[in-house]
Amino acid sequence: MQQQNTPIDLSSGKYVKVWQGPQHPGITGNMSLELTLCGDEVVECKTHVGYLHRGFEKLMERRTFIQNFTVVCRIAVPEPTFNEYLYAAAVEELAGIEPPERAQWLRTMNLELMRLASYLMWLGGIAAAFGQGTIYQWTITHRDYVLDLFEEMTGARVYHMYIVPGGVRARLPEGFAERAREVLDRVEKLLDEVEKVLFKNAVFKARAKGLGVITPDMVDHYGIVGPNARAAGFERDLRRDEPYLVYDLLDFEVVTGSASDAYERARVRHREMLEGIHMVRQILERMPGDGPFQARMPNVLHWQVPAGETYVKAECTRGEYGYYLVTDGSQFLRRIHVRGPSYTHAIAVMERLAVGTNIADIAGLMVSLHTYPPEIER
């Protein structure tokens, strides 16, 4: 990877500027890359966001604590559940509410099924970015099976609004565990097929190996987290390092890699999906079958949370996802800040890794970093 040190003179005829996005199949969500090319090689990359800015943080300062839980899920479309959990956990901490044990198990299962659904979409995305659209069809179909489970559990496929301050909205429907196990078996079989068709594919290997290498010195300097850091050999996972919900009761492995390129990141995520399936099976086996799933709550229409401040985080598919809340004793938030991993992965990291990359591999590089623009813009 070479950094461009000499000024780029566009009038020299040596360079051409190309915009990739905001509407482009190789861009994850709506953002754009302003690429300067010399031949096929990218010599400069500037990122542009704002296409999805809806001012969530400002909106939430003007809404009551209970109204906000319908807003937060929209901040990361493919993974709304993590927003629901983090907002609920932060409000509960500041308000001194302890959700019941059964709710903790249900929340954990919800988060792990969400991880599976999100990874399935990502796996299809990385395959499609390297020209293997068929795998995308397979994984999106299987994601839909997981969404069926969400529909059963929560009544909604995408924005579940299931994890609410104090607990969860509902118990599991009759026969859910059997149907969930069936879906897990199907996804496991699919992952076995993807292993053969994608990871052993010569074209995928040729293009993804060596692409977008994150060096160890970049990890902390750029704030790289999650699978992008784990693929570089950093054994960090909040579920194990700072356990929340019932993760300390589950048996799972923190998956790491070493090559730290697009291929390795895909391998790490593929193995994490198998770990996720293993975790959901344990939860289905060990979760309490009865008991309350919602704590006793104050009248939420007149809810005033005591003055305070906290930062709550969880390990989402892209790494550390966090909610920072500041309250002043009123019915409204003084400040809420949503910390999404894409903030650095899609901007500072992408701008650096794109330099020296072939234009044809930019889509694959971007997908390999697994970014969601809405969590950048909030």
Add this chain to the structure above:
Amino acid sequence: MNPTTQALIDRLSAHFTLSEVREQKPGLLLLKVPRKDAVQFIRDLRDGENYTHLNFLTAIDYIEQGIFTLTYMLHNYANHQGIAVHVDIERERAEMDSIHKLWAQAATYQRELREMFGIRFPGSPGLDDDFCLEGWDQIPPMRKEFDTLAFSQERFHTREGRASEDPREHMRQIMYPTHSD
């Protein structure tokens, strides 16, 4: 407060003036430092105390007191401890030293804070480039005095034939059509 955290506070207090120190929960310490010491303090935390991860940088608007409080959230991966470093700056002269040389992603946070709160970080790369907003010429929108409703009413017009229902009245008419106060 556990002995490790207390020892850290003692070490830091030897060189800096700390205030409003409290432990929110195990693993999250909150404290405030004067603006003039802030960047050196953060640098020392990173280089001397292993707080190598910048979780985020953001601001809180305390319009009643005429200040912005900046929050630098730092994390130590070795002992899994976090510190929220607070720094007060005046709203009227909203300016702070840049930390873009400490972390690569800090420039993006500072660019956002310039756009959304109007806080300047001299020397930060691309500080005046648009972040989310294009050609914005109003009050920075995350400031408390920015009125979103007034902005919408001034900027957008109501289309003919469309009306908003008052939710309370609308539901009362549906559920209790014969009821009167």
